[in-house]
Amino acid sequence: MPALPSPPARGAPDACPGAVHLHPAADGLLARIRCPGGLLTAVQLRLLAAVARDHGDGHLELTSRANVQVRAVAAADTGPLAARLRAAGLLPSTTHERVRNILGSALADIDTPAVWDVGAQVRALDAAICAEPDLARLSGRFLFAIDDGRGDTVAVRADVGLLPGPADEVTVLLAGADHGLRARPADAVRVAVAAARAFLDDPDAAAGSAWRLDDLTPAALDRVVFQAGTAPGVRRTARRWQPLTPAGGPVAPVGMRHRPDGDFALVVAVPLGRLTVDQVDLLTAASPQLRITPWRGVVLPRVTDPAGWADRLARAGLVTDPDSPWLGVTACAGLPGCARSRADVRADAAATHTGRPAPTGGVPAPGSRNRLPVHWIGCERGCGSPAGPVVRVTATGDGYQIDAPDRTSIRLPIGAALGAAVQTAREEP
Ligand code: SF4
Numbered sequence: 001m002p003a004l005p006s007p008p009a010r011g012a013p014d015a016c017p018g019a020v021h022l023h024p025a026a027d028g029l030l031a032r033i034r035c036p037g038g039l040l041t042a043v044q045l046r047l048l049a050a051v052a053r054d055h056g057d058g059h060l061e062l063t064s065r066a067n068v069q070v071r072a073v074a075a076a077d078t079g080p081l082a083a084r085l086r087a088a089g090l091l092p093s094t095t096h097e098r099v100r101n102i103l104g105s106a107l108a109d110i111d112t113p114a115v116w117d118v119g120a121q122v123r124a125l126d127a128a129i130c131a132e133p134d135l136a137r138l139s140g141r142f143l144f145a146i147d148d149g150r151g152d153t154v155a156v157r158a159d160v161g162l163l164p165g166p167a168d169e170v171t172v173l174l175a176g177a178d179h180g181l182r183a184r185p186a187d188a189v190r191v192a193v194a195a196a197r198a199f200l201d202d203p204d205a206a207a208g209s210a211w212r213l214d215d216l217t218p219a220a221l222d223r224v225v226f227q228a229g230t231a232p233g234v235r236r237t238a239r240r241w242q243p244l245t246p247a248g249g250p251v252a253p254v255g256m257r258h259r260p261d262g263d264f265a266l267v268v269a270v271p272l273g274r275l276t277v278d279q280v281d282l283l284t285a286a287s288p289q290l291r292i293t294p295w296r297g298v299v300l301p302r303v304t305d306p307a308g309w310a311d312r313l314a315r316a317g318l319v320t321d322p323d324s325p326w327l328g329v330t331a332c333a334g335l336p337g338c339a340r341s342r343a344d345v346r347a348d349a350a351a352t353h354t355g356r357p358a359p360t361g362g363v364p365a366p367g368s369r370n371r372l373p374v375h376w377i378g379c380e381r382g383c384g385s386p387a388g389p390v391v392r393v394t395a396t397g398d399g400y401q402i403d404a405p406d407r408t409s410i411r412l413p414i415g416a417a418l419g420a421a422v423q424t425a426r427e428e429p
Helices: 042-055 075-087 118-130 133-137 185-201 218-228 277-286 306-315 345-354 418-426
Strands: 023-025 028-033 039-041 059-062 068-073 102-104 144-146 160-164 170-174 177-183 234-236 255-258 264-269 274-276 289-293 297-300 329-331 374-377 391-395 399-403 410-413
Touching (some): 039 042, 042 059, 042 075, 042 277, 068 075, 102 118, 118 185, 133 185, 160 185, 170 185, 170 218, 177 218, 274 277, 329 345, 345 374, 345 418, 374 418
Parallel strands (some): 374 391
Antiparallel strands (some): 028 068, 059 274, 160 170, 255 264
């Protein structure tokens, strides 16, 4: 698969959208609200939906880092929007708002007993990041991950990942790799902050040439690893963590889950990551706590009458069927929201994967279980690509180019049997 284009050199201003620094898009300003660990209360998610209704286009967009976006905000609305977020606890820091990028294992303590309390670790790391003035210099692309031991969040090659293991030992991964750094759970957050500071203090990062650890030269990464290894609470080991295959296959499973304590949880996918206000009303009625997932879904950690709620949510357009053709299908904004786009990729993706007639010649598509994720994009920039192996479907202006991992690209003109070709590309090689 061709590499995605590199981001601009770090010397350029950080254009990542935030809730205070909004991004100008073709359909208005775009606000991105960080939701560390994807953790939201029902009150907060309802507030976000009200913000989208009052100041945006009436939808919430879920991102690949489990954050939430509001589109089409008017310039005059930016102040009121920020004030409402701040009052709801969704904007605890103005200086650090764009660097609170923390993934957490969304199914922690739901399908397996917890190794540690992911939510508590996420909240502690969020507070520690915001309390460290230097970390406001991180780019909005820098990513932390707190895993529950299954390896799902660290598999996304976060800049700093914390993976708890047996014997009260946490593996501290840098740039997605194990460099032999270990910490006790009680020290793990402090070590994560120290690792981020080591990155910022490195001459290469300080010179403005790196947004993330992956942008560093091997020699510079070695320096950061060495410096992080000197932080209080870190010990070194020759052992190396073996990457895990996250449970659930390439496409996240949805539906009802039995919790170890006997209760039920519900995992819901959101078609193309766009939630309506009505859908938010239902989700928040079903559960007082919610977790946004990096695969554009929502986990309801504890639900009474899960079958009833699954039915109601499905009738509202959300996905609770593990065989749904929507699973694993994502798309960037495309037209009309993004002026760079060569097509309305959401409309084409919807038509292709649900079998409705499409301008690009969609055909009925089978379910998505055990298939590679597919991401539709309006240009080569590839915004919002999910982590890991993925089929990319890129608008070309007169059709789409399909790129499957480690396989040849196919270009199809508009009118070709695009749906069948995409489904073939999603078959694991
Ligand atoms: S991938 Fe291209 S078309 Fe899609 S949102 Fe990003 S810049 Fe716009």
